[in-house]
Amino acid sequence: MRSMLRALRWLPLLGVAALVSACGYNDIQTLDEQTKSGWSEVLNQYQRRADLVPNLVETVKGYAAQEQTVLIGVTEARAKATQVKVDASDEASLKQFQQAQGQLTSALGRLLAISENYPDLKSNQNFMALQTQLEGTENRITVARNRYIQSVQDYNVKVRQFPVNLTAMMFGYKVKPNFSVENEAEISKPPAVNFNTAPAQKPSG
Numbered sequence: 001m002r003s004m005l006r007a008l009r010w011l012p013l014l015g016v017a018a019l020v021s022a023c024g025y026n027d028i029q030t031l032d033e034q035t036k037s038g039w040s041e042v043l044n045q046y047q048r049r050a051d052l053v054p055n056l057v058e059t060v061k062g063y064a065a066q067e068q069t070v071l072i073g074v075t076e077a078r079a080k081a082t083q084v085k086v087d088a089s090d091e092a093s094l095k096q097f098q099q100a101q102g103q104l105t106s107a108l109g110r111l112l113a114i115s116e117n118y119p120d121l122k123s124n125q126n127f128m129a130l131q132t133q134l135e136g137t138e139n140r141i142t143v144a145r146n147r148y149i150q151s152v153q154d155y156n157v158k159v160r161q162f163p164v165n166l167t168a169m170m171f172g173y174k175v176k177p178n179f180s181v182e183n184e185a186e187i188s189k190p191p192a193v194n195f196n197t198a199p200a201q202k203p204s205g
Contacts, residue, residue: 024164031155038148063121077107091177
């Protein structure tokens with residue numbers, strides 16, 4: 001008899017647990033954690049790239065110190081990219097972060113392109129190793145970013161669905177902003193950092 005009474009005491013809690021599960025609360029939790037994990041990986045890979053920049057700049061400077069405009073541009077772009085205080089839940093903040101990282105990508109592309117004018121720099125072992133590391137990091141950034149984009153899409157679909165949207169509103173789970181891209185078809189490709197393309201020829205005369 002006592003065992004039955006103890007079991008009956010748990011029935012309301014079991015009922016609540018079943019109701020919460022049926023309303024999608026557990027699914028929201030799982031997808032929310034996936035977005036957080038994905039965002040952490042995005043930040044880790046961008047930081048990995050930023051950590052490569054000082055050595056890359058110093059190596060190029062040793063062979064092409066006269067390229068001050070490009071060298072300063074990369075240094076300033078790195079500083080801006082690392083100083084942005086990003087809040088992934090805020091669309092404006094996420095956009096600012098994305099723009100800063102895009103500016104660093106462009107600056108790095110210009111820095112690497114000038115190596116075509118300096119054969120000794122191109123053949124420098126340290127420079128070649130940094131190129132390889134940077135290329136690998138750009139690829140990892142693309143993979144991490146795409147996974148994050150997909151995780152946010154999955155989360156947003158879930159919290160918009162009925163009746164899960166009622167659960168989401170009850171517990172304060174809102175739609176998350178996501179990376180925006182000008183060309184969705186290009187999102188799966190790494191940023192255009194070409195290590196082997198010579199700069200455009202200057203017009204003669």
